[in-house]
Structure formats: structure tokens, C-alpha cells
Amino acid sequence: xxxxxxxxxxxxxxxxxxxxxxxxxxxxxxxxxxxxxxxxxxxxxxxxxxxxxxxxxxxxxxxxxxxxxxxxxxxxxxxxxxxxxxxxxxxxxxxxxxxxxxxxxxxxxxxxxxxx
Amino acid sequence: xxxxxxxxxxxxxxxxxxxxxxxxxxxxxxxxxxxxxxxxxxxxxxxxxxxxxxxxxxxxxxxxxxxxxxxxxxxxxxxxxxxxxxxxxxxxxxxxxxxxxxxxxxxxxxx
Numbered sequence: 001x002x003x004x005x006x007x008x009x010x011x012x013x014x015x016x017x018x019x020x021x022x023x024x025x026x027x028x029x030x031x032x033x034x035x036x037x038x039x040x041x042x043x044x045x046x047x048x049x050x051x052x053x054x055x056x057x058x059x060x061x062x063x064x065x066x067x068x069x070x071x072x073x074x075x076x077x078x079x080x081x082x083x084x085x086x087x088x089x090x091x092x093x094x095x096x097x098x099x100x101x102x103x104x105x106x107x108x109x110x111x112x113x114x115x116x
Numbered sequence: 117x118x119x120x121x122x123x124x125x126x127x128x129x130x131x132x133x134x135x136x137x138x139x140x141x142x143x144x145x146x147x148x149x150x151x152x153x154x155x156x157x158x159x160x161x162x163x164x165x166x167x168x169x170x171x172x173x174x175x176x177x178x179x180x181x182x183x184x185x186x187x188x189x190x191x192x193x194x195x196x197x198x199x200x201x202x203x204x205x206x207x208x209x210x211x212x213x214x215x216x217x218x219x220x221x222x223x224x225x226x227x
Contacts, residue, residue, distance in 0.1 A: 031213055042203065042219030043160070050213055058214070091159060095213075105152075105205075105215065107159035 006108035021077045021111045025094030036088040082115045122218035136190040139204030148207035
């Protein structure tokens with residue numbers, strides 16, 4: 001597709017289970033971001049990938065969170081031993097090269113995670 | 117102090133009015149600035165970049181004040197379709213591609 005694709009769109013899980021969220025960025029975009037948004041809140045930065053560089057993991061809230069990006073394309077965000085406070089919408093975005101509008105972040109529709 | 121701060125609102129404004137809101141940022145080294153728009157239960161989308169000299173796109177005007185470390189968004193002749201949350205986004209510098217989002221300002225245009 002032409003846009004950023006995320007799956008699943010909705011995930012309900014039990015506390016303590018592991019979950020994997022997938023992001024397929026726009027083809028050719030070298031930068032990929034994960035953010036999360038809790039109900040009524042702003043976007044919280046989680047992690048950023050740029051090409052073959054080491055990812056910026058400074059936003060990951062705990063060691064239960066990890067992410068990888070294989071082949072410079074698809075990314076997977078993994079949350080281990082989920083907690084209720086992990087409930088949020090997890091948004092993935094990709095970005096091309098350049099500044100101004102050409103550096104625009106394109107978001108997927110998000111994966112809504114509910115931890116019971 | 118938060119890296120990026122916005123008045124959460126809500127701003128309830130009659131149709132046709134002009135509305136403006138600001139966003140302050142804490143790091144004076146920040147290089148690039150953007151306004152994104154987020155509709156209810158949708159993903160954010162770029163509204164406009166903010167240039168040093170200020171820029172206009174139709175009814176929307178964005179300005180940057182580096183001395184006071186804030187950016188602003190002005191909407192003229194507001195339409196019902198302008199109802200959304202407006203997110204301020206700050207990019208630190210070209211060696212760090214992290215983009216920091218404000219919590220957003222909710223705007224509702226009233227018929």
C-alpha cells in the first residue's frame with residue numbers, strides 16, 4: 001500500500017502476556033518511529049530507527065519494551081509481561097529524507113492495545 | 117519543565133472567528149518546528165511546517181519566535197472542519213532525528 005500499515009489494529013490481552021505490534025513503513029522511507037498515545041494524552045516517543053544506525057531507544061519506558069527493524073523496512077514492537085498501564089494506542093510513523101514538508105512524518109492508523 | 121508545552125484547551129470558538137494558540141519549547145537549540153492536526157481517534161497528519169520568517173497556508177499562519185522560544189498557529193475564518201486537536205512538534209537538531217510532540221490543543225468550532 002501507499003501508506004504506513006500497522007497490525008493488529010486492535011489487541012486485547014491479559015496482564016502478563018507478551019504482545020507484538022507490527023509496522024510496515026512507506027517504501028523507501030529510511031526513518032521509522034514508534035510513539036504511544038494514552039487516552040486524552042499527547043504522543044510519547046518510544047524509539048527511532050534511521051537506516052543502519054543504532055536506534056534511539058531513549059523513550060522506551062522499561063526493559064519490557066523492545067523493538068527491531070529488519071532489513072531496514074518492517075518493524076516490530078514487543079511488549080513483554082504486559083501491564084494495565086501499557087494500554088494505549090501505539091503509533092508508527094515513517095519519514096523520508098529531507099526537511100520541511102519533505103521531512104514529514106507519515107503515521108499509520110495505530111494499534112490499540114488493551115491490557116485487562 | 118516539559119520539552120514542549122501547549123495549552124490543552126479546549127478552545128470553543130464560533131464559526132468564522134479567528135483563533136490562535138501558542139506552543140513553547142525548552143531547548144533553545146531546537147531547529148525545526150511543525151504543526152500537526154489530529155482528528156478524534158485518527159492518526160496525526162502534518163498541517164504545516166514553521167519557518168523562521170513565518171509562513172502562511174490559506175487561512176493558517178504559523179510563526180516562530182526564537183527569542184521567546186515559542187511557535188504559534190493562527191486560524192482565520194474558522195470552519196467547522198477545523199475542529200481537531202493541534203499538536204506542536206519540535207525537532208531538536210539535524211544530528212538527532214527525535215521529534216517531540218506537545219500534548220495538543222483541542223479546538224472545537226461552534227456553528
